[in-house]
Amino acid sequence: MDGVFDKSWVRNIEPVKLKSGESKMELAKMVMDDIDRFMKEKEVSRTVMLWCGSTEVFTQLSEVHLSIESFEEGLRNSHEKISPSMIYAYAAIMKNIPFLNGAPNLTVDIPALVSLSHEKKVAIGGKDFKTGQTLMKTIIAPGLRARMLGVDGWFSSNILGNLDGLVLDDPDSFKTKEKSKLSVIESILSSEEFPELYGNLYHKVRINYYPPRGDNKESWDNIDIRGWMGYPMQIKINFLCRDSILAAPVCLDLALLTDFAMRAGKFGVQEWLSFFWKSPQFKDGNFVIHDLFKQLDVLEDTLRKIMN
C-alpha cells in the first residue's frame, strides 16, 4: 500500500509512491481505510501494527503532543510537529490495533497517544528494536556491573550500508538514534549508585554509512575497565552482525506477545516487553530497565502472573 511520507522528517529517501491528502487527519483516515480493507481482504480477526520504517528527524515533545484534543486539532491543521509515524500510530490506535515502534522515533511516546491508548484500551510499546551493538552492550554491561568492575570509557563505532545507515547519515536523524543508544550504558553502569566505578565513564557512539557492507553491520567497541587496586584492563568487541537477521525475530516476538497481551486485557505502555527495545518506553516516573537479564525476568514474571 502507498505510504504516508514527509521529506522534512526523513531527508535521505526519495519517495516513488505516496499518499497525498488535504490534511494529516485525512492521511490518518486513509491509513484507517487501508487497515479496514486489509482486515477484510485477508480475513483476519486481530491485527498489530509494527513500525519498521525509517528513523525520523529528532523532535521533542511539544504542545500539540500533550493531549488528544490538541493532537487531533494538530492533525486537522497539519501541524509540523506531527510526524508520519505518529499518523500511523494514531490510525492504528483509533482502530483498536496495538502499535509497536521499531525505530527510535518519538511516535507513541507522547501524552496524547498514551492517553488515546488508554481510552481505546490498546497496547502500545517502543522504541527501537534491540539488535546489534546495543544488544551486545546490554549483555556485557550487566556482567561487568555484577562483578563490580569499574568502567572508565566505552567507545563504539559502527559501519553499515543499508537504508538505515543512509538515513542515519543525516545528523538530525542520527541525533534521534544517538539518544536511544546512549542511555543504555548510563542506566546499567549507574554513576549515581556506583560513583567509584562509573563516575567518570565516557561513552561515545559513532555510526558511519558505508555502502559496500549493505545490511551487514560491523561494530567495534573498546571498553576501558578497571579492576582490583585500580589496575586498567581493556575489552575489544568486534561484532559482524546482520541487522535484519537480528531484528526479524524481535518483530515476530513483539507481534505475538502484544496480540497475547491484548487478549489478556492489557493496554497502554507495555513495560514488560522492554526486553525487545533499545530505548524502552516506560510509564511516567517509572525507572527504565536496560539490563537484558532483568528485562527477561520482568517478562517471565508478567507472563507467569497472567497465566497462574
Next chain:
Amino acid sequence: MTGIKTDKEMNDRTKVPLPEGKLGILIPGMGAVATTLIAGVEAARMKIAEPIGSLTQMGRISSGDRQEVKNPLFREYLPLANLEDIEFGGWDVHGKNVYEVALKSSVIDGSTLEQM
C-alpha cells in the same frame, strides 16, 4: 507444567481468550527488516529454517521448579497465535513488492527467496 497442552486445558487454566482466526501484522516501512521477517516466517512454515533468535518460538520459560529438567516452551505455556495463522500487509513509498525488496536488500540469498 511441561508437555503440550490442548487448547481446552490451556483456556481452563488462564481465561485468556484463545487466538481465534488469523492475526494480521501490518507494517509501515516494508524494507530489509520487514521482508526478512516475512521470509523467515514463511521459511519456518515451510520447515526450511528454524526460527532462531525468537523467544516465543524457541525459548523456554523457567517454571521455578528446579527438579524439572526441561522448562516449558513459551509457545506451549501461552496461547499464542501460530505462525500458520499470520497474514502480513504493509505500506511503503518505494513502489516495489516484497520479493523485489527482499532481493535488493540481499539479506537472504536469492535461491532461498526463489524457493518461497
